[in-house]
Amino acid sequence: MTEDELVEAIRAIPGLLPPASREAVDEVEQVIGHPLPPLLRRLYLEAANGGFGPRDGVLGVAGSEYEHHFEVAHIIDGYGDSRDEFPGMLWLFDWGCGIWSVMDSRDPAGPMWLWDPNVGDEAFPDEPLFAPQNMTLAEWLTESLNGNLENAFQTSGLFSVAERRASFDVCPGELEYTPPECLTDDEIIAAMSTLPCLPPPASSAAVAEAERAMGLSLPPLLRRLYLEVANGGVGPGRGIQGVPTPDVYRTYEIVSCHRVWTAGRNPRVPPGFVWLCRWGTAIWSLVDCRDPAGPMWIWDPMGPHPRPDQADIGLDRSALTPQNMTLAEWLTEWLRGSFTRDFRPATLRAVAACRGRPVRPAG
Known part of the structure; x- marks a missing residue:
């Protein structure tokens, strides 16, 4: 899907939160020190202040009425604790069990990463705590709209998704x-x-x-x-x-x-x-x-x-x-x-x- 198609598809989702104010988006960019990826900025300003994406949706910016995470509603809330170790990385979506989808805001394409503190257990004995998802924000949202990302997460896990996306298929x-x-x-x-x-x-x-x-x-x-x-x-x-x-x-x-x-x-x-x-x-x-x-x-x-x-x-x-x-x-x-x-x-x-x-x- 093109960026315009993604924005329109997300805007058509019923029950979305109101869009964010330009001042709230500007505040995020001031904190992280560079512009947000254009697609995420457009979605906050033209579609909704959070709540789109898999399940209950991604976190919003200031003023969001996001109520699905018991600790944070604003993507900057937790950024101060991680900015030194992971500069530019925004914890965007909480899958539960401490697992997050994280976006690298320093790249305009918004590469997605996986954060999973459960590594080292029987299911993922050799996986890193922080790993690339091998998807851009646009690809991540497209797969979310289609239900594919949720199906893959439920039946396999995000490490498997990353491995699946690491190379192209054979014709x-x-x-x-x-x-x-x-x-x-x-x-x-x-x-x-x-x-x-x-x-x-x-x-x-x-x-x-x-x-x-x-x-x-x-x-x-x-x-x-x-x-x-x-x-x-x-x-x-x-x-x-x-x-x-x-x-x-x-x-x-x-x-x-x-x-x-x-x-x-x-x-x-x-x-x-x-x-x-x-x-x-x-x-x-x-x-x-x-x-x-x-x-x-x-x-x-x-x-x-x-x-x-x-x-x-x-x-x-x-x-x-x-x-x-x-x-x-x-x-x-x-x-x-x-x-x-x-x-x-x-x-x-x-x-x-x-x-x-x-x-x-x-x-």
């Missing part, structure tokens, strides 16, 4: 790809059973309880994998998620993800879809359990991300897109080396395009 025409001949279910189980360092298989009771909790039947091949090979931890990306067991704690497993993202109040995907594999760049592979063959789907709310000279590279822009392969074909791809360690998850869209015409899910 299907640039991809050298030949699909391997699909293995049979028995061949897949036999090949996976020889892999080293496998977690123990799940019990039949644990698999049955997972199916009951989700209200569906797993595809036979996936059920065999859990019962005969391993309870998750194998496969492409970060490995297939397992079923929950009393003696094993995992941050991710298929039942908890299903409850939050499929059966919750704001379902991301149709009923019957199971969040199977987390790739780590805001991208997931899901399996449609309504079909015993287990058609595979891609969850990629931040893609595609083409180069500027390839504005339209012929890829489905929906967050949920078909992979155009079954679970058996997907596992065959992995066993045959298609999804090697250097495989970029964003290329899954190009692989899908090479495999055939996409279809939309029912429901």
Whole structure:
């Protein structure tokens, strides 16, 4: 979207706060010692004094009636504490749990950064406290208006968003790809059973309880994998998620993800879809359990991300897109080396395009 289009789209949002006064915007610029990025200045003066963007919106300037943050309503309120260490960085939007989206006001494009004091925990053991989001303010707001940023944050996190945006997608025409001949279910189980360092298989009771909790039947091949090979931890990306067991704690497993993202109040995907594999760049592979063959789907709310000279590279822009392969074909791809360690998850869209015409899910 152009800057004018963004301003008009945000102005059309119902229930916005009144715009800021020019004096209040000038005050911010005096404090930080340089002009605000032009887009943010226009939004404060022409659209609203805060309250636009994801969820309850960004902070405003002086005079804002922003009421969604219990400590601050004015972007300058916390600037004095950080200006020496992070000059020009404005804490713009609070995601909760101490996580903020921060804008570098020294650059007219307004590069966005991620502040997350929760780093070093199990979810993000190697992430920095302060990291670039690899998005400008205009890109951040565009993704927010489309709901993509919220979907990516909820299902993956902002570090994954930054990684997803770090490089451009492959055009299907640039991809050298030949699909391997699909293995049979028995061949897949036999090949996976020889892999080293496998977690123990799940019990039949644990698999049955997972199916009951989700209200569906797993595809036979996936059920065999859990019962005969391993309870998750194998496969492409970060490995297939397992079923929950009393003696094993995992941050991710298929039942908890299903409850939050499929059966919750704001379902991301149709009923019957199971969040199977987390790739780590805001991208997931899901399996449609309504079909015993287990058609595979891609969850990629931040893609595609083409180069500027390839504005339209012929890829489905929906967050949920078909992979155009079954679970058996997907596992065959992995066993045959298609999804090697250097495989970029964003290329899954190009692989899908090479495999055939996409279809939309029912429901």
